[in-house]
Amino acid sequence: MLRRGFATLLSLLAIAGLLRLILPSVLDTPDARAPGVASQLDHLKTRLTDGSAREAQALFPEGEFFTFILYGLARVDEVARGGDPAGLAEARRALDLATAPAVRERFGADQPLPYGIFYAGWTNWLRGALLQQQEPRDPELLAEFTEQARAIAAAFVAAPSPYLTSYPGQAWPCDSVVGVASLALYRELTGEVSVTAVVDRWLAASRDHLDPATGLLPHRADPETGRPLEGARATSLTVALVFLPDVDPGFAAEAYRRFRDTFLITPLGIPAVREFPRGTSGAGDVDSGPLIGGVSLSATVVALGAAQNNGDRALAAEIGTAGELIGLPLDLPGGKRYAAGLLPIGDTFVAWAKGVRPLVADPVPEVESAVGPASRTIWVIALLLLALVGWLPELRRRPEGSGSGAGHVS
Numbered sequence: 001m002l003r004r005g006f007a008t009l010l011s012l013l014a015i016a017g018l019l020r021l022i023l024p025s026v027l028d029t030p031d032a033r034a035p036g037v038a039s040q041l042d043h044l045k046t047r048l049t050d051g052s053a054r055e056a057q058a059l060f061p062e063g064e065f066f067t068f069i070l071y072g073l074a075r076v077d078e079v080a081r082g083g084d085p086a087g088l089a090e091a092r093r094a095l096d097l098a099t100a101p102a103v104r105e106r107f108g109a110d111q112p113l114p115y116g117i118f119y120a121g122w123t124n125w126l127r128g129a130l131l132q133q134q135e136p137r138d139p140e141l142l143a144e145f146t147e148q149a150r151a152i153a154a155a156f157v158a159a160p161s162p163y164l165t166s167y168p169g170q171a172w173p174c175d176s177v178v179g180v181a182s183l184a185l186y187r188e189l190t191g192e193v194s195v196t197a198v199v200d201r202w203l204a205a206s207r208d209h210l211d212p213a214t215g216l217l218p219h220r221a222d223p224e225t226g227r228p229l230e231g232a233r234a235t236s237l238t239v240a241l242v243f244l245p246d247v248d249p250g251f252a253a254e255a256y257r258r259f260r261d262t263f264l265i266t267p268l269g270i271p272a273v274r275e276f277p278r279g280t281s282g283a284g285d286v287d288s289g290p291l292i293g294g295v296s297l298s299a300t301v302v303a304l305g306a307a308q309n310n311g312d313r314a315l316a317a318e319i320g321t322a323g324e325l326i327g328l329p330l331d332l333p334g335g336k337r338y339a340a341g342l343l344p345i346g347d348t349f350v351a352w353a354k355g356v357r358p359l360v361a362d363p364v365p366e367v368e369s370a371v372g373p374a375s376r377t378i379w380v381i382a383l384l385l386l387a388l389v390g391w392l393p394e395l396r397r398r399p400e401g402s403g404s405g406a407g408h409v410s
Contacts (some may be wrong), residue, residue, distance in 0.1 A: 014028055018244050020239045026308065026320040026354055030363040033081040034355040036329070036336050040347055041078060043335025044071055045090060047344040048097070056345035060286040061106070062118070065251055067345055068098035069122050070352040076129040078354040091143075113155035118166035121179030123241075124148040128185040149186035152179050153198045162205035162227035163338050171223035173206070174236035181243040184360045203248055214277055216255055219287075234263045234273045234299035235287045241306035246360040255363070256310040260370045264303075264315075265295070268300040268378050271318045271371050298349065305353035311364035318371050324351065 026034060048071060056063030075087040107115040114120075124235075127145040131137050155164055156179070163171040164179065180202050209226035211218040215250040219236050220229030237259055244252035262277045275288045275296040279376045284291040289298045300319060307316040323329075337347050337372030343371075358364075366406070 021067070026304065026313070026316045030308075030357070031076065031081065036331070037074065037078055037351050037355045038083055038318045039331055039336035040351040041071070041074060041090075042336070043086070043337045043341065044344060044347055044351065047347075051359065052344040053097075059345065063345055064086055064105055064121070065098055065106075065119070066133075069105070069126055070348045072098070072126050073129060074348070074351040074355055077357055079133055080357065088130060089125065091299065093374065095123065095378055098126070099123055107166070110162065111165050111168055112158065113164055114153060115168045116168075116175075117155070117164035117179040118172070118175040120148055120152055121182050121306060122265055124152065124182040125178060125185065125359075128182060128189060128204055131189055132185075132359060139239075140157070142337060145186065146190065149183060149192075149195070151182055153195050156180070156183075156198050156202055159223075161221065161223050161224065162202050162224055163221040163223055165223045167221065171220070171221045172219065172236055173209075173217045173221050174219075174240040175245050175374055176202070176206075177217070177240040177247065179246065181246045186248050188360045189309060199247065203251060207251075214258060216258050222306055223283055232262070232277065233288070234259075234275050234281075234296055234303070236305045237263070237301040238273065238299050242290070242302065242309050245309050245358050245364055250312060253367075256312070256367075259306075260312075260315075263299075266292075266371055269371070270322055270378065271300075271315055273303045275299060301346075301349050301353055305356040306348075308353075309356060309358055309364065311367040312369070314369035315371055320354065 005206040014190065046106075048068070053064040058065050075091040075094065079085055079087040079091075079332040081182045104115055104119060104252040109115055124145060127141055127148070131142060131145060156162075156176075163173045163176045165171050166175045180199055183199055186192060187195050189198075199319065206217065209218075209221065209228065210216060211228050216232035216237060217240050218231055219233040220230040221228050224371040237255075238363045241252065241256055241259060244255060263274050264272055265278065267274055267388040272295040275284065275291055276292045276294065281294060284296070301323070304316050304319040304323075307313070307319065323338070328340060329336060329338050330340060337344075338350060339346060341347070
């Protein structure tokens with residue numbers, strides 16, 4: 001009886017997995033609502049101020065900030081796609097939490113751009129996203145957005161490098177991409193064309209300071225010279241690729257192709273993103289998280305958003321499906337959560353990546369797929385085997401009374 005119960009459980013799990021293969025895991029069309037995100041946000045709403053953000057802070061230096069900012073952006077994207085307009089109030093609450101003094105001061109005011117481009121760029125991107133959905137626009141929020149955009153533009157003009165500091169004396173180029181994208185959004189919302197020269201100057205300068213080994217944005221750079229200090233890595237590059245289409249679609253398309261050629265792997269047909277370029281290796285850190293066979297799970301999640309914003313719906317769908325199968329999602333009263341809800345910051349990244357969209361650029365036309373249907377085939381085979389494995393003892397058991405009786409002939 002116990003054995004049959006176990007076999008039934010495995011079969012039910014396999015059936016659930018097969019259903020997840022059939023049901024869409026990401027957007028059907030660029031303007032559709034992302035499946036499951038509304039339920040995820042319901043879950044994350046209760047976790048925003050229950051200590052989960054502070055727990056994320058213990059995992060990496062931007063954990064609490066990212067918890068608030070990405071939740072806010074996911075809320076705005078959900079509203080823009082036809083979700084509950086009350087989500088804008090939630091996004092504003094998240095912005096207030098992200099800009100609270102206790103969070104802001106971690107980034108250091110003593111920088112050419114106070115609190116650095118990481119803090120300034122992400123917060124202003126959320127302000128602009130909110131303003132884009134408001135009718136009428138909140139005058140106070142618009143004033144904050146304008147003031148910060150002008151400060152960012154002035155910092156880029158004055159800087160000797162295209163890569164501004166995120167922390168005192170330290171520059172991560174992907175953070176400057178977010179800052180420049182916020183200037184493009186400022187131009188879009190206000191009609192202020194003066195920042196066009198700043199954006200164009202940044203594009204030219206960043207092209208002159210790419211990682212020579214890959215032709216992509218470096219992971220870290222010297223803030224005084226722009227010289228790469230560490231080559232391209234997927235953790236930062238996938239974030240940059242979410243925003244690059246809003247800065248310059250041509251630069252984004254070129255970088256995205258190089259990214260796929262350099263970092264995307266498909267073991268057994270299942271897509272994953274290496275932290276370091278193919279043919280090289282390195283250790284995981286607070287940016288990448290633990291690496292599994294060289295693969296960064298966090299970069300793979302963000303790559304889903306990068307794929308969507310760069311027209312690669314096939315890759316986004318395959319990553320989304322893998323997440324639905326191995327991420328252990330549970331859709332319970334109170335909302336959907338992955339990994340049994342043990343890591344809310346992970347849920348926040350997933351919700352943001354699944355619903356992210358360009359705020360300035362037109363949706364990118366669909367690009368040629370770099371992945372085939374092999375992963376679906378492999379998942380189907382694996383799930384069918386899972387369904388069968390519990391029943392093997394039953395299938396192998398001999399029928400009662402069928403044992404050898406040749407020596408008992410009367």
